[in-house]
Amino acid sequence: MEDDLLLNFASEPPAKKQKVKVTGGKWKERRKSQLASEGRGRNEKKEKQGVNQIKLGERTKETATAEGEERPHKTAFPERRGEGGKNNTYVSSLFTANPEIQDRPVAEIDVLSPSNAPLDTSSFSGLGLNDKINAHLLSQRLENPTKIQQQVIPRLLAGNNDLFVQAQTGSGKTLAFALPIFQKLMEIPDIDRTSGLFALILAPTRELATQIYSVFESLRRCHHKIVAGNVIGGEKKKSEKARLRKGVNILVATPGRLVDHIEHTQKLDLSKIRYVVLDEGDRLMELGFEESITKILHSISSSAVPLHYPSLPAKRVSILCSATIKSTVKKLGELSLEEAELVTTSEKITKVPDQLVQQVVVIPPKLRFVTLAGTLKNLIKDQTASRTIVFFSCSGSVDFHFIALTRKAASEDTSGSLFGSSIFKLHGSLSQQTRTSTLKQFADSPNNAILLCTDVASRGLDLPHINNVVEFDPPFALDDHLHRVGRTARAGSLGKSVLFLLPGDEENYLKIIEPLHPSGIQFQKYESVLKEAFEKPGEKGGSWDTQATTFHLDLERWLLEEPRAKEIAANGFISHIKAYATHLASERECFNVKKIHLGHLAKSFGLRETPKKLASGGERKKKEDGKSKMLRMAKMHLQAQTDEFNTFG
Numbered sequence: 001m002e003d004d005l006l007l008n009f010a011s012e013p014p015a016k017k018q019k020v021k022v023t024g025g026k027w028k029e030r031r032k033s034q035l036a037s038e039g040r041g042r043n044e045k046k047e048k049q050g051v052n053q054i055k056l057g058e059r060t061k062e063t064a065t066a067e068g069e070e071r072p073h074k075t076a077f078p079e080r081r082g083e084g085g086k087n088n089t090y091v092s093s094l095f096t097a098n099p100e101i102q103d104r105p106v107a108e109i110d111v112l113s114p115s116n117a118p119l120d121t122s123s124f125s126g127l128g129l130n131d132k133i134n135a136h137l138l139s140q141r142l143e144n145p146t147k148i149q150q151q152v153i154p155r156l157l158a159g160n161n162d163l164f165v166q167a168q169t170g171s172g173k174t175l176a177f178a179l180p181i182f183q184k185l186m187e188i189p190d191i192d193r194t195s196g197l198f199a200l201i202l203a204p205t206r207e208l209a210t211q212i213y214s215v216f217e218s219l220r221r222c223h224h225k226i227v228a229g230n231v232i233g234g235e236k237k238k239s240e241k242a243r244l245r246k247g248v249n250i251l252v253a254t255p256g257r258l259v260d261h262i263e264h265t266q267k268l269d270l271s272k273i274r275y276v277v278l279d280e281g282d283r284l285m286e287l288g289f290e291e292s293i294t295k296i297l298h299s300i301s302s303s304a305v306p307l308h309y310p311s312l313p314a315k316r317v318s319i320l321c322s323a324t325i326k327s328t329v330k331k332l333g334e335l336s337l338e339e340a341e342l343v344t345t346s347e348k349i350t351k352v353p354d355q356l357v358q359q360v361v362v363i364p365p366k367l368r369f370v371t372l373a374g375t376l377k378n379l380i381k382d383q384t385a386s387r388t389i390v391f392f393s394c395s396g397s398v399d400f401h402f403i404a405l406t407r408k409a410a411s412e413d414t415s416g417s418l419f420g421s422s423i424f425k426l427h428g429s430l431s432q433q434t435r436t437s438t439l440k441q442f443a444d445s446p447n448n449a450i451l452l453c454t455d456v457a458s459r460g461l462d463l464p465h466i467n468n469v470v471e472f473d474p475p476f477a478l479d480d481h482l483h484r485v486g487r488t489a490r491a492g493s494l495g496k497s498v499l500f501l502l503p504g505d506e507e508n509y510l511k512i513i514e515p516l517h518p519s520g521i522q523f524q525k526y527e528s529v530l531k532e533a534f535e536k537p538g539e540k541g542g543s544w545d546t547q548a549t550t551f552h553l554d555l556e557r558w559l560l561e562e563p564r565a566k567e568i569a570a571n572g573f574i575s576h577i578k579a580y581a582t583h584l585a586s587e588r589e590c591f592n593v594k595k596i597h598l599g600h601l602a603k604s605f606g607l608r609e610t611p612k613k614l615a616s617g618g619e620r621k622k623k624e625d626g627k628s629k630m631l632r633m634a635k636m637h638l639q640a641q642t643d644e645f646n647t648f649g
């Protein structure tokens with residue numbers, strides 16, 4: 001019986017209660033549905049909110065029309081009525097019963113000129129950097145500084161003030177602090193690894209710490225006796241200890257792991273530290289590192305000894321970097337900075353770079369998977385070595401979409417192929433070694449490459465030449481949107497970002513992100529995406545919906561044949577719902593888990609089971625129904641999400 005799979009579709013609240021004739025099924029169910037349709041009974045509240053509930057497969061003529069059943073696509077794979085039988089499975093058609101989508105103009109937008117590009121009017125040598133560093137920068141084809149570099153480099157070379165550096169994503173903050181610090185250390189006579197630890201850089205994630213470390217490593221070409229090291233957790237502590245024992249002049253660390261070493265590695269001497277950089281300040285606070293940072297700063301202050309190197313400041317200089325301004329960052333500033341100078345490029349820092357092209361596609365839940373595949377296909381069309389990052393809400397969903405797109409269920413692989421491109425996955429539940437090697441493979445891939453990931457990759461990671469970002473799941477906070485799309489359009493280069501939204505409430509999110517996009521937002525119809533991706537050459541005007549449906553049904557069939565894959569799909573679906581419920585209360589008007597059509601969403605995970613069956617793991621439970629269980633589990637997700645990020649430090 002298909003009693004569990006209900007169709008929720010938003011509609012205007014009826015002026016007058018409509019009489020809907022309900023037929024079929026047990027009398028109790030008929031009675032319940034009849035009462036609901038008249039605004040009585042347990043479903044009354046939903047009805048008042050404009051949500052009608054009608055049994056699937058038992059719709060009246062009026063409701064069928066309201067749901068757009070008269071669309072031309074319905075014949076390719078009609079819904080098989082009655083399949084939601086004893087085993088609670090149901091095969092529904094992709095293109096029927098989808099909610100209406102608000103019509104919007106799809107015109108091109110005027111993209112402004114780059115806002116985070118290097119300045120042609122200034123050169124690195126004019127900022128006071130020495131010849132060796134200038135020659136190194138030229139060898140890296142870095143000729144002109146960006147605005148933030150132009151402001152920060154001279155200040156750190158000449159002054160001893162703490163700095164609060166706020167600049168757009170991709171504006172070159174890393175070199176802004178790395179170059180002057182390195183030059184200052186170059187001026188220490190006879191410096192080598194035994195001279196002492198002079199600079200500490202704290203980063204929120206292992207990936208970012210590794211990336212900053214590699215910037216210092218490459219600067220060693222200017223002075224090979226200056227040694228940089230990193231302690232980031234996730235690898236053997238023993239080898240980190242050995243590194244610290246041998247001595248490093250610059251240390252890049254995640255806060256949690258550094259505290260561990262402060263407590264357990266006797267050889268770690270913080271007494272000579274004169275530069276402390278807190279990179280991605282907002283993320284450091286979000287991930288709960290306040291206590292660790294307080295401990296670290298206290299250890300440095302309490303052990304400080306006077307130094308006799310004229311090039312170094314007499315007291316510690318702290319630099320706090322952030323691409324967003326938040327109360328938590330201000331708090332970190334109070335904790336770490338003294339009479340700091342605010343260095344900022346413009347009032348635009350909380351906007352995306354001007355040259356970014358932002359597209360939005362509103363997609364009915366059933367069509368999300370197939371539209372993702374279509375979008376990726378379109379983005380890499382005519383490209384040879386493009387880079388695309390796709391953001392998901394949780395690792396379960398990354399795992400599912402990775403196997404669904406690569407059809408690799410059994411292996412533990414993190415790489416595969418899609419439409420002739422390389423495709424990778426990355427999330428916090430993978431080992432550090434796997435994460436590092438996956439990022440490297442993605443960056444070094446000779447052909448088009450796609451990375452499916454959680455927000456692990458959204459902060460500070462500078463992956464080379466990212467052409468496109470796809471937000472398959474909307475971000476959990478507005479800052480996350482800035483950071484995700486900030487992986488492209490870096491240092492003046494062009495970039496495109498595509499945001500997927502569900503019809504209805506999620507469309508309200510546009511109002512929230514619009515102020516962040518100086519060049520405006522370009523709308524795309526999901527039908528155009530699918531048409532471009534799936535229309536067979538020479539068969540214009542009708543084949544694309546059949547092709548798209550076949551593509552999706554192939555997934556459903558594959559899941560039926562591969563129990564392991566199906567398990568991953570079910571887990572991905574449940575994790576996604578749990579993650580969805582953690583959207584901020586202030587954004588509830590856009591992301592309300594109670595309004596999600598679970599059955600349609602399950603379809604996009606290739607699942608034919610009803611949500612109730614998925615949530616109950618196939619067992620009948622008397623006390624708690626599937627939806628309540630899923631919502632209960634949703635509450636537990638916050639904890640799980642924190643756990644994912646806690647693996648960093």
Ligand SMILES: Nc1ncnc2c1ncn2[C@@H]1O[C@H](COP(=O)(O)OP(=O)(O)OP(=O)(O)O)[C@@H](O)[C@H]1O
Nearest residue numbers: 118144145146169170171172173174323460462491
């Ligand atoms: N002056 C420059 N000219 C050209 N490219 C530059 C310049 N400075 C930095 N870059 C490049 O720009 C990219 C972004 O730099 P970086 O990672 O430091 O940005 P960011 O401001 O820290 O961004 P986010 O806030 O997103 O972490 C890097 O690939 C870097 O090599």
